[in-house]
Amino acid sequence: MELMREAKKGNVTEAMQIVATDELIDVYLLMERIADGEAVILKNNLHKSVQPVGIGKGLRTKVNANIGTSTDSTDIHLEIEKARTAVHAGADTIMDLSTGGDINQIRKTILDQIPVVLGTVPIYQSAIQSIQTSGALVKMDADDIFSVLEKQAEEGVDFFTVHCGVTLRSIERLRREDRLMDIVSRGGSFLVTWMIANEKENPLYEQYDRVLEIAAKYDIVLSLGDGLRPGSILDATDRAQVEELIILGELTERARDRNVQVIIEGPGHVPLNQIKMNVQLEKEICHNAPFYVLGPLVTDVAPGYDHITSAIGGAIAAAEGADFLCYVTPGEHLKLPDCEDVRQGVIATRIAGHAADIVKGIPNAIDWDIEMSKARKQLDWDTQISHAIDPEHARKLREMCKSNDDDICSMCGEYCAIKMVQETLRHVK
Numbered sequence: 001m002e003l004m005r006e007a008k009k010g011n012v013t014e015a016m017q018i019v020a021t022d023e024l025i026d027v028y029l030l031m032e033r034i035a036d037g038e039a040v041i042l043k044n045n046l047h048k049s050v051q052p053v054g055i056g057k058g059l060r061t062k063v064n065a066n067i068g069t070s071t072d073s074t075d076i077h078l079e080i081e082k083a084r085t086a087v088h089a090g091a092d093t094i095m096d097l098s099t100g101g102d103i104n105q106i107r108k109t110i111l112d113q114i115p116v117v118l119g120t121v122p123i124y125q126s127a128i129q130s131i132q133t134s135g136a137l138v139k140m141d142a143d144d145i146f147s148v149l150e151k152q153a154e155e156g157v158d159f160f161t162v163h164c165g166v167t168l169r170s171i172e173r174l175r176r177e178d179r180l181m182d183i184v185s186r187g188g189s190f191l192v193t194w195m196i197a198n199e200k201e202n203p204l205y206e207q208y209d210r211v212l213e214i215a216a217k218y219d220i221v222l223s224l225g226d227g228l229r230p231g232s233i234l235d236a237t238d239r240a241q242v243e244e245l246i247i248l249g250e251l252t253e254r255a256r257d258r259n260v261q262v263i264i265e266g267p268g269h270v271p272l273n274q275i276k277m278n279v280q281l282e283k284e285i286c287h288n289a290p291f292y293v294l295g296p297l298v299t300d301v302a303p304g305y306d307h308i309t310s311a312i313g314g315a316i317a318a319a320e321g322a323d324f325l326c327y328v329t330p331g332e333h334l335k336l337p338d339c340e341d342v343r344q345g346v347i348a349t350r351i352a353g354h355a356a357d358i359v360k361g362i363p364n365a366i367d368w369d370i371e372m373s374k375a376r377k378q379l380d381w382d383t384q385i386s387h388a389i390d391p392e393h394a395r396k397l398r399e400m401c402k403s404n405d406d407d408i409c410s411m412c413g414e415y416c417a418i419k420m421v422q423e424t425l426r427h428v429k
Contacts, residue, residue, distance in 0.1 A: 001013070001045065001219065002216055002219055002259040002260075003015060003016070003034060003040075003041055003219055003261060004034060004035065004037070004256070004259040004260065004261050005259040007031045007032070007034040007035035008035045008259070010031070011031075012027050012028070012031055015041050015043055015052040016030055016031055016034065016041065018051060018052055019041055019052055019053070019054035019059075020054075022051075022054070023054055023058075023059050023060060023363070024363035024364060025058055025059065025363065029058070030054065030058075030059075033056060033057050033058065034056075034261070036288070037252070037256050037261070037262065037287060037288065037289055038056050038057040038288045038289070038290070039054060039055065039056025039057055039058070039059060039290065040054070040055050040056055040221050040261040040262070040263055040290055041053065041054050041055075041221075041261070042054075042055065042093065042117045042119075042158045042159050042221050043117065043158055043219070044153065044156045044157060044158045044218050044219060044220055045218050045219045046153075046154065046155075046156045046218060047111070047117075047118070047156035047157075047158055048156075049115050050115055050116055050117055050118075050158070051117075052117075053092055053093060053116075053117045055263060055290045055292075055323050055324045056263075056290040056323050057288070057290075057323070058362070059323070059362070060353070060357055060362050060365070061318045061322070061323060061324070061325060061352075061353035061354075061356050061357050061360075061362075062092040062093065062323070062324045062325070062353070063090065063091050063092050063093075063324075063325050063326075063327060063346060063349045063350050063353055064091065064092065064093045064094070064095055064119070064292075064324065064325070064326045064327065065083075065086035065089075065091040065093070065094055065095070065327050065342060065345065065346050066094075066095045066097050066326065066327070067079050067082045067083050067086065067094060067095070067096060067097070067110075067337075067342070068095075068096050068097035068098035068099065068106070069098040069099065069100040069101045069103075069106060070099055070100045070336050071099060071100040072100070072336070073100065073336050074100040074101030074102075075101075076101065076102075076105065076106050076109055078338075078339075079096075079098070079106060079110070080109060080110065080113055080114070081339055082337070082338070082339050082342045083110055083113075083114045084114065085339045085342045085343050085346075086342050086343075086346050087114060087115075087116055088343075089342070089343045089346035089347055089350070089390070090346055090347070090350050090389070091116070091327070091346045092116070092117070093116060093117045093118070093119060093158075093159075094110065094114060094116055094117070094118055094119070095118070095119040095120065095121070095161075095326075096110055096118060096119075096120050097120075097121060097124065097186075098124070099124055099128055099186075103124075103125050103128065104125075104151075107120065107152065107155065107157070108155060111155060111156050111157075117158045117159070118156070118157055118158055118159075119157065119158060119159040119160065119161065119223065120152055120157050120160060120161070121160070121161040121186075121187050121225070122145070122148045122149045122152055122160055122162070123145065123148075123162070123163060123187045123190055123191060123204070124186065124187065124190070125148045125152075126140055126144050126145045126148045127140060127190040127194075129144065129148070130144055137190060137193055137194060138193065138194055138197035138198060140194060141203075142203035142206075142207060145203055145204065146203075146207070146210055146211075146214070149162075149211065149214050150214055153214050153215075153217070153218040153220055154218075157220065158220065158221065159220060159221040159222070159223050159263075160215070160220055160221075160222055160223060161187065161223045161225040161265065162204050162211055162222055162223070162224065162225055163185065163187045163188050163191055163202070163204060163225040163226075163227035164202070164204045164205045164208055164211065164224055164225070164247070164248070164251050165205070165224060165225070165226075165227065165228070165244040165245070165247040165248045165251065166188050166191045166192060166195075166202050166204075166205070166227035166228060166244065167201065167202055167205050167247060168195060168201055168202075169243070169247075170228060170240060170243045170244050170247065171192055171195065171196070173239050173240045173243045174228060174240040176239075177235075177238050177239050177240045179230075179232075179235045179238065179240065180232050180234050180235055181230065181231035181232040181234075181235055182231075183227065183228065183231075184229065184230075184231030184268075185225070185226065185227045185228070185229055187225055187227055188225070188226075188227025188228060188229075189227075191204070191227060192227070205247070205251075208251060208254065209258075212254070212255055212258045212260050213258075215255075215260045215261075216258055216259060216260050219261075221261045221262065221263060222255060222260060222261070222262050222263070223262075223263050223264075223265055223292055224248045224251060224252070224262060224263070224264050224265060225265045226241070226244065226245075226264075226265040226266055226267060226268065226294075227244065228240045228241055228243075228244045229241060229265070229266070229267045229268035229269075229294070230267050230268045230269050230270065231268065231269055232269050232300055233269045233270060233271045233297075233298070233299065233300055235269070236267060236268065236269060236270040236271060236274050236278075237267075237270070237274050237277065237278060237281075241267065241268075242281070245264075245281060245282065245285050245286070246285055248264055248285075248286055249285040249286040249287065252264065252286045252287055252289050253287065256287075262289050263289060263290040263291070263292045263323070263324060264282055264286045264289045264290070264291055264292065265292045265293070265294070266278060266279075266282055266291055266292065266293040266294070266296070266317075266322070267293065267294070267295075267296050268293075268294060268295065268296055268297075269295070269296060269297045269300060270295070270296035270297070270298065270313060271298060271299075272298050272312075272313070272316065275296060275298075275313060275316045275317050275320065276316070276320045278296070278317070279291060279317055279320040279321045279322055280320070280321075283321055290323040290324060291317075291321065291322040291323050291324070292322075292323070292324040292325075292326065293313075293314065293317050293322045293324070293325060293326065294310070294326045294328065295309070295310035295313045295314055295317075295326075295328055296310065296313035296314070296317060297309045297310045297313055297328065298310075298312050298313040298316075303332075303333045303334050304330055304331075304334065305330060306328050306329070306330065306332040306333060307327070307328055307329055307330050307332070307341075307344050307345045307348040307349070308348060309328075310327070310328035310332075310348070310349070310352075311348040311349060311351060311352040312352075314349055314352035314353065314356075315351075315352035315353075315355045315356050316356075317356075318352060318353055318355075318356030318357070318360075319355070319356040319359040319360065322356075325349050325352060325353055326349075327345040327346055327348070327349040328345055328348075328349070329341035329342060329344065329345035330344055330345070347389060347390050347393075350389055351389060354368070354389070368387065371383075371387055372384060372387045372388075375387060376418070377418060379416075379418060379419065381398055385398060
């Protein structure tokens with residue numbers, strides 16, 4: 001069953017009802033937005049063990065956490081632990097970006113053990129399998145790519161990042177652009193290397209109808225990837241990035257004609273003053289498709305703190321209309337993240353998303369802050385901690401308080417502004 005087809009016919013599905021109830025939104029309004037492509041629901045027809053996740057207009061800003069092995073770290077148990085850490089910290093979705101070890105087994109284990117929506121980047125596995133079997137990435141052919149898409153779809157993967165906008169035309173645009181950082185997308189670099197070596201068009205673009213056929217069969221959401229996203233704020237919003245976005249806008253229309261749900265991936269490294277424009281460009285060029293952004297990171301000088309640089313950008317982007325934030329961890333640009341990196345990345349990104357949801361007027365977003373403020377006025381520490389976005393960390397810090405008075409914290413001690421004013425007001429007649 002294709003969700004978009006049902007929405008266009010005016011039929012409310014079980015997944016629509018679940019998402020509408022969770023989001024406190026009218027189910028018929030949600031249905032209309034799905035029919036128009038302004039909202040999507042992530043859930044493969046065959047992935048029975050997960051709740052569907054809604055992304056798009058009028059819905060809570062969602063957070064994705066990337067996990068996955070590398071050639072230097074292939075411990076599947078560690079990746080499962082990282083996935084569990086992400087879910088515990090509040091991630092809405094997980095993406096498996098594994099490039100090392102038994103990729104099939106890693107993905108199957110995640111699907112079996114982690115009860116959340118899962119995304120992948122199939123070109124990773126296609127490229128790696130080609131290197132392992134034929135000794136070279138450039139010997140990969142189109143059938144290798146599509147066999148991986150079909151296999152992962154059959155296993156229950158809910159959404160695919162597919163770099164369909166990396167074309168011979170956009171590569172030529174990149175060559176003329178004289179970028180500082182060239183290409184920083186791993187999927188984009190795999191495809192560009194193959195295309196230049198073989199002097200052929202990107203199979204994901206040239207045979208886009210095959211991509212749509214697989215997505216429609218399993219009701220997989222296509223995340224149209226930003227293979228030419230900027231890796232430096234100096235490269236932001238250049239011709240290569242915009243050229244790719246224009247192509248993705250065209251592919252969005254083709255997908256909707258086939259009742260395939262689509263989200264658009266966005267940059268990347270973007271200075272503060274260009275974030276609003278980037279969101280507006282995506283919404284205009286891609287016909288209000290949900291926008292999925294990595295960060296954006298607003299400065300390049302904070303390795304070790306890029307969960308903060310991305311949360312700053314993510315809050316602004318989401319407040320301007322971005323719908324889905326991919327976390328960035330403190331280890332970004334430095335190492336494969338560990339469990340603590342994952343936890344910090346998810347929490348920072350959730351803060352960004354929630355701050356934006358207040359601005360968007362998402363149902364119940366401001367109510368959370370109201371309850372916290374009431375608890376603070378009452379010096380009710382237990383309620384404050386229970387309402388914290390990271391209760392475990394909040395409780396740990398509270399337990400470090402050295403004050404002898406349970407009503408105050410050690411920051412202000414006996415000069416607690418709240419307590420002083422309350423006591424003063426009691427004596428005002």
